[in-house]
Amino acid sequence: MKPKDPPREAAARAAELRRILARHDHLYYNLGAPEISDAEYDGLFRELKELEEKYPSLRTPDSPTQRVGAPLERGAGFATARHRVPMLSIESLFGEGEVREFDARIKRFLSLPPDTPVEYTAEPKYDGVSANLVYEKGLLVQGLTRGDGVQGEVITANLKTIRSIPLRLLEEAGPVPALVEIRGEVLLSKENFRKLQEETATTTARPFRNARNAVAGTLKRLDPAEVAERGLEFISWGVGALEGVSFETYWDLIHQVRKWGFRISPQVRKCSSIEEVISYHHEMEGVREELPYEMDGIVAKVNSLELQARLGRTARSPRWVLAYKFPPRRARSRVKDIVVQVGRVGTLTPVAILEPVDLGGATVQRATLHNEEILRERDVRVGDTVIVERAGDVIPAVVEVVKSERPKGARPFEMPERCPVCGAETLKEGAFYFCTNISCPAQIRARILHMAQRRALDIDRLGPKYVDQLMEAGLLKSPADIFDLPSKKKEILALPRWGKKSFENLVEQIERAKRPTLARFLFALGIRGVGEATARDLAAHFGDLDALAKASVEELQQVEGIGPEVSRSIRTFFDLPENRKFLERLRKAGVRPVSSAPARGPLAGTTWCFTGKLESFTRDRARELVEELGGKTVDSVSKKVTHLVAGPGAGSKLEKARKLGIRILGEEDFLALVKKEGKTL
Ligand SMILES: [Zn+2]
DSSP: OOOOOOOHHHHHHHHHHHHHHHHHHIIIIISSOOOSOHHHHHHHHHHHHHHHHHOGGGOOTTOGGGSSOOOOOTTTOOOEEEOSSOOOOOEEEOSHHHHHHHHHHHHHHHTOOTTSOOOEEEEEEEOSEEEEEEEETTEEEEEEEOTTSSEEEBOHHHHHTOTTSOSBOOSTTSOOOSEEEEEEEEEOOHHHHHHHHHHHHHSSSOOOSSHHHHHHHHHTOSOHHHHHHTOOEEEEEEEEEEESOOOSBHHHHHHHHHHTTOOBOTTOEEESSHHHHHHHHHHHHHHTTTSSSOEEEEEEEESBHHHHHHHOBOSSSBTTEEEEEOOOEEEEEEEEEEEEEEOTTSEEEEEEEEEEEEETTEEEEEEEOOSHHHHHHHTOOTTOEEEEEEOTTSOOEEEEEOGGGOOTTOOOOOOOSBOTTTOOBEEEETTEEEEOOTTOHHHHHHHHHHHHSTTTTOOTTOOHHHHHHHHHTTSOSSGGGGGGGGGGHHHHHTSTTOOHHHHHHHHHHHHHHTSOBHHHHHHHHTOTTOOHHHHHHHHHHHOSHHHHHHOOHHHHHTSTTOOHHHHHHHHHHHHOHHHHHHHHHHHHTTOOOBOOOOSSSTTTTOEEEEESOOSSSOHHHHHHHHHHTTOEEOSSOOTTOOEEEEOTTOOHHHHHHHHHTOEEEOHHHHHHHHHHTTOOO
């Protein structure tokens, strides 16, 4: 059946909604000054979504409902495209002398008297990844990485997920150019980077070294949905090609960019002379720790666009812009020893033990050597004099060896073949070594916490405080000990902060945790590279644990989305005798993962939330049923929720769901639906 053509009013309303939502996105994400409540916003968003569902031809590429697109095919790679105007590099300067010389050179080039001040605009030099956004007649048509400056990779779908990037230039702000390339920096705030580090520490493969690496890695993901989760931001610092409008100064231009719907740095400032640029630099250096993004210096541009045009460019960089870098926080020290630290997922990190040295106000005695590859490349040896650097929030690192001061007989460092803590064999993947032993003491605490967390076995009682306490008391020596806790009533009740009630509560939670879905169970095991999504894919493909445990590397690779690295990691996990013993212990304790239904169940694509009292089953069983039928469950009502099941006593969630127009079901309706699908409670 051909979809109906939308009536004119519907088309006009959809266009109006897109405009309104784009404006509120800008107010919220870029200006930090929302004018409407989240609920009002959600209502408008929903109205647009419903219109588009009714009349699919109204779904335009600039609709806010289209921010997260379909994933790219594995192995397809990104196409490349040329920048209209090349993205040249900026000349880096260190020290006031070089900056004053830059200013003098400009005046000579323009034949200006040396005492004529040139006006500049200055702004922070953010430490992110540069991107180029192409807008045609106001519509975002392409997004590119900087690449080699001449051509970049096409990452439009990933850039579209960034909420501070408008999909269409705001029109009320004045004339929209026929074509404009908006340039800027894709950033991860210090806060979001810290969050990401915590996540990668327990679930996926390798930690990112700094926020910039995390941004670069994220922008190359094939699935825009994953990009959307990372919380990237975009701050514009200029334009490339520009057709149909013109400006006199960079100051006017960048403020027009802001009006078109972008964020610009709140620290952008006009400087009436090069001396003001220098004091701006010192001021920024003083506040850099307090600002939400990493910056490694400032950028100053000649403000007049006419002068910029006259100055032109050299082969490598424009003559009208300078980067005045902050001095790196570096110091010299001596390597007393090199030790290997075992991280939370068993990553072996070589660490240099240093003679104490002051680095930007803090005493540093350890510096990371990252991994074997970098260690080899820099060839750091015990006894070496080294340069240590601390970049922003990141832990200090050894960046250079003073080779001329190397003591005689210093030997290259070798990574241990066995885990220095437990002696298990290590596994090398890429540049990283891992301890493969799930019983490694250095990893146990993290594994227990990982296993007990809500998204895994959901044993609420086993938070960090109690895990530490139980470990200190010798009641938790491995994750499998969790299931012995119910038999340790006397010992536990003797500990502070435990009462009869809280113990019973713990026992109840542990009992329930014995019947996890296979997906949750696999995630709970903390196998390297197996996060929640991969665990679901594996569960759907193999159906039960025994089949998975027997699968060869080749068979594992048959699962969609699972590559050779993760396949090997899974195989290694099940091959290790320690891990087999661990699984056997869980089995003896009565842990029986429930085979999960395929992810494409009848409820695929729906998101459920439960509220109020449920009579015939527990909240957890209800969640599990939804998941077994392919749906998702969440704990709070948002615009993502499609169905709310409300029992007696439902309160604010029900109210919010009504406002958002979410489908509301009673327990009876849910029961009928579940039974229809052949499920029992
Ligand atoms: Zn170990």
